[in-house]
Amino acid sequence: MARRLGYATAAILRAIAQERNYGLDIIAATGLPTGTVYVTLGRLQKRGFVSTIWEDDATAEADGRPRRRYYALTRAGHDALEQTLAAFDALTLPDQVERRG
Amino acid sequence: MISNESRFASRILHFASLLVPSGDRRGWREEWDAELHYLHQARRESADAGMPSPVRLALGALPHSLWERKEWTVAVLLQDVRFAARVLRHNVTFTAMAVITLALGIGANTTIFSMTNAMLLRSPDAIGDAARVVQIGRDRPDQNFDSLAYPYYRLFRDNSTSLEAVSAWTSRNVFAGETGEMTRVNAHLVTGEYFEVLGMQPIDGRLLSSADDQVPGGHPVVVVSYSAWQRVLGGDPSVVGSEIKLNNYPYTVAGIAPEGFGGTNVIGNPADVWVPMMMSGVLLGDRYQFASIDDPGMSWLWLVGRLAEDVSPAAARDELDALYQQQMLETWGEAAQSPLGVIAGVGLRPDERQAIQTILAILSAIVGIVLAVACANLANLLLARGVSRSREIGVRVALGAGRVRVVRQLLTESVLLALGGGLVAVVVTFWTARLLPALLPITTTVSFRPDLRVLFFATCVSTVAGIVFGVVPAIRASRPDIVDTLKTGTAGAGTGGGWLRSGLVVGQLALSFVLLASTAFLVRSLWAAQGAEPGFATRTVSTVTFSTGLAGLDDQEAAQLYNRLARDVAALPGVESAGLGSNLPFGGWSRRSVMWPEPRPEAPRPFIELDWTMVTPGFHETLQLPLLAGEPISALNSAADMPRVMLLSQSAAELLFDDADPLGRLVPTTEDRAPESSYRVIGVVADAQMRSLQQAPRPNVYTPVSQDRASFMTIYARAANESIDLAGPLREALATAAPEIGVLIQGSLHQRMAESLGQTTLVARLAGIFGVLAAMLAASGLYGVMAFIASSRRREVGVRMALGAERGSVLRMFVRQAVILATLGVALGTALTLALGGTISNLLYGVAPGDPVTLLAIALAVIALAVIAAFTPAYRATRVAPVAALRQD
Numbered sequence: 001m002a003r004r005l006g007y008a009t010a011a012i013l014r015a016i017a018q019e020r021n022y023g024l025d026i027i028a029a030t031g032l033p034t035g036t037v038y039v040t041l042g043r044l045q046k047r048g049f050v051s052t053i054w055e056d057d058a059t060a061e062a063d064g065r066p067r068r069r070y071y072a073l074t075r076a077g078h079d080a081l082e083q084t085l086a087a088f089d090a091l092t093l094p095d096q097v098e099r100r101g
Numbered sequence: 102m103i104s105n106e107s108r109f110a111s112r113i114l115h116f117a118s119l120l121v122p123s124g125d126r127r128g129w130r131e132e133w134d135a136e137l138h139y140l141h142q143a144r145r146e147s148a149d150a151g152m153p154s155p156v157r158l159a160l161g162a163l164p165h166s167l168w169e170r171k172e173w174t175v176a177v178l179l180q181d182v183r184f185a186a187r188v189l190r191h192n193v194t195f196t197a198m199a200v201i202t203l204a205l206g207i208g209a210n211t212t213i214f215s216m217t218n219a220m221l222l223r224s225p226d227a228i229g230d231a232a233r234v235v236q237i238g239r240d241r242p243d244q245n246f247d248s249l250a251y252p253y254y255r256l257f258r259d260n261s262t263s264l265e266a267v268s269a270w271t272s273r274n275v276f277a278g279e280t281g282e283m284t285r286v287n288a289h290l291v292t293g294e295y296f297e298v299l300g301m302q303p304i305d306g307r308l309l310s311s312a313d314d315q316v317p318g319g320h321p322v323v324v325v326s327y328s329a330w331q332r333v334l335g336g337d338p339s340v341v342g343s344e345i346k347l348n349n350y351p352y353t354v355a356g357i358a359p360e361g362f363g364g365t366n367v368i369g370n371p372a373d374v375w376v377p378m379m380m381s382g383v384l385l386g387d388r389y390q391f392a393s394i395d396d397p398g399m400s401w402l403w404l405v406g407r408l409a410e411d412v413s414p415a416a417a418r419d420e421l422d423a424l425y426q427q428q429m430l431e432t433w434g435e436a437a438q439s440p441l442g443v444i445a446g447v448g449l450r451p452d453e454r455q456a457i458q459t460i461l462a463i464l465s466a467i468v469g470i471v472l473a474v475a476c477a478n479l480a481n482l483l484l485a486r487g488v489s490r491s492r493e494i495g496v497r498v499a500l501g502a503g504r505v506r507v508v509r510q511l512l513t514e515s516v517l518l519a520l521g522g523g524l525v526a527v528v529v530t531f532w533t534a535r536l537l538p539a540l541l542p543i544t545t546t547v548s549f550r551p552d553l554r555v556l557f558f559a560t561c562v563s564t565v566a567g568i569v570f571g572v573v574p575a576i577r578a579s580r581p582d583i584v585d586t587l588k589t590g591t592a593g594a595g596t597g598g599g600w601l602r603s604g605l606v607v608g609q610l611a612l613s614f615v616l617l618a619s620t621a622f623l624v625r626s627l628w629a630a631q632g633a634e635p636g637f638a639t640r641t642v643s644t645v646t647f648s649t650g651l652a653g654l655d656d657q658e659a660a661q662l663y664n665r666l667a668r669d670v671a672a673l674p675g676v677e678s679a680g681l682g683s684n685l686p687f688g689g690w691s692r693r694s695v696m697w698p699e700p701r702p703e704a705p706r707p708f709i710e711l712d713w714t715m716v717t718p719g720f721h722e723t724l725q726l727p728l729l730a731g732e733p734i735s736a737l738n739s740a741a742d743m744p745r746v747m748l749l750s751q752s753a754a755e756l757l758f759d760d761a762d763p764l765g766r767l768v769p770t771t772e773d774r775a776p777e778s779s780y781r782v783i784g785v786v787a788d789a790q791m792r793s794l795q796q797a798p799r800p801n802v803y804t805p806v807s808q809d810r811a812s813f814m815t816i817y818a819r820a821a822n823e824s825i826d827l828a829g830p831l832r833e834a835l836a837t838a839a840p841e842i843g844v845l846i847q848g849s850l851h852q853r854m855a856e857s858l859g860q861t862t863l864v865a866r867l868a869g870i871f872g873v874l875a876a877m878l879a880a881s882g883l884y885g886v887m888a889f890i891a892s893s894r895r896r897e898v899g900v901r902m903a904l905g906a907e908r909g910s911v912l913r914m915f916v917r918q919a920v921i922l923a924t925l926g927v928a929l930g931t932a933l934t935l936a937l938g939g940t941i942s943n944l945l946y947g948v949a950p951g952d953p954v955t956l957l958a959i960a961l962a963v964i965a966l967a968v969i970a971a972f973t974p975a976y977r978a979t980r981v982a983p984v985a986a987l988r989q990d
Contacts, residue, residue, distance in 0.1 A: 036161075039164055
């Protein structure tokens, strides 16, 4: 059985699952400190829970800005998030449960 | 405003990016630049409350870059370790050889460190709140931390506020069990507060308390040590409450002390039983000693105390010293010669600490040299391997591996090897730690079993060793000439490497020389000591020591027994002369007492402490101690009812009477100089080294035992020649005269003298073992270098031989090279030995630390060893067919 994720990790995974998929956006979504977010993203990538995609050069150039790096959940990341949310559910009162589709 | 902020944020990002490993730096920077750009955009479009400021965002990049660096470092390290392990696994012979060499070098060091750890660093686990325990004694200027008399213990117990509790103890050998099957055990006589001072808990029953130490002879209870419980009492679970006999008197076992605790002393026998001080008269059967328990002049107790809360040892010292000085003034009419000392912690006393530190420093130096030789050997092996691996390294460099990376990879290999050696060394240390106590010339209460500290030491030593022997070969191997190497697979081995390797061999030979020469000096000292005479006969004299006090004889019975024994033994066949004395030379014992000569204004203090031996007529003649003036002690002048007489050793006479003629003068032994406690000097005998061969003779006085009393006596009997061993007949004579008395110690004086050189013997033995080990390592290093030179000069040899050179002349050429290296090593070694000569001079006897004959002998031995090591590779080189050698390359 996989190790249960901590709050910050779960929050970041959930943000990515909700299409908040680059660093700053994740910071805005989770309210976590910037250092925590990027280091956690690095760890999640190493564990195979997220993959990264670089924006293509043409789009970035057209907008006149540097390429952006996007994060996406992998299958393993999805499963880990599901398990963790299920565990958090057990702690939540029924009317506060907010299930993701 | 924003532009200033973003410029600052950019700077932070730039700085943080420098920490990111170069391979990942571009992508890392790009991601952060994009984030910063997006932040500006978002802030321009709307003042989004969820967004951090640019500086805060950039500060978040710092932990990110540090994390990237750490991950990379760990990954690379793991990769290096995995690769190193694979390389080492594929070279089993090399790895095994290296690990064994290192295990020897590191094992020697961890063994000596486990000794240092046990004796100097560790305090017994069983002591509660050990930081508050102190030792109290007379802090004498000559470095001896000395014992105190019982009245001072009482003084501190009743008056000190800086100590929560104080206790006094001393140790004595006693006999446990029933007559006929007695075991010798070590009893520590302790005052009631002993275990309270140490904050100790029993593992069964109870420990002693003040209530057990009130009435003389009234508390026959003992606490047994864990080891005695296991060893003597067979671990009997129902031992508490049972009875054991000590010196034929029954005691009840009150409890068992914690495991591993053998008393507060490090040196000396560990305690088997703890007996209340008030039982000392009963236990020792020595009424005189107990009667004099109140004598402030009889220093025989060690004091330990527990500091009160928040009191420093210095504050306690001030208080106790004031009490002590005041008492001294009241007792002796003058302040103490030396102040009172209070030192924190239990364990070695300052004087013992100094002696042990010296010996441990010498031993550490010896094992340090062995490790240095082992490292040089390994460095040599690695240099040779660097040559054979130059192709592999060349390929890696050609594929883009940086030099730093290659060096790090090679260093990882050497550190891994060293840690392997360290691991074996620790296992070996568990074994040597058990053997070590038997090798030591002293007994100790502590266990040398390695603990975490030893493990940590081994890890540090191994890592440092791995770097030391690995760094130069790694740097050399990391700069091969790529093109050349890839072409031939052998280049880069240039002559530079040869010089380095020769230098290492010279160093190894020099260090081996130092160890061998030191061993030779120590062995010569032992030989010299074998032939030494300490001022009295030893070779032909046998001794048997016993105690009438232990057997319960009274003064009169004892005096009769001494007379009878002197007579009986003198009549034994083969005995030339016999006598009894109350001492036992060379670490046995001697009594010291205070004499009060006529007051002299220039004397620093009114009394003089001298060794005092009580003898029967015949003692001096038996030991062949020459009479220099006056008459010897004889039946005519030593009867119990005659005025008391005394013989002085020459130095005692000088101390007591300066240049004046001592004959006929009186020597008072009490402060009031009463005639009835004075002795008339009837003669002067020569000085003798009764204590130790390495110490100057001590002033001694001799009185007839018939006019005094002594409980412990030694029978001395001199045979006509060395081949006669009289110990057996002496035992029989004692058994006939007094069947109830057991022999405490027996043997020839010569044997005792040899054993007293234990410290020199120990160092000689270890230096010898390690010296030979170092020399063997050096020889194998030399062998390696010669093999290397021979193989790299194969072609040259082929040419020489093709041109008609004799095999013998080629052989001589190689051997000459080995002799040159050995001579350089010997020269360097001689310089080192002479420079270090002072270190061991204290252990030497009858030989100077720079003795040229010894140095020459060792030099020749080292050169001979070098010739032997060089011969095989040289011979092999000459066996090559010239054609084959010429065809090479």
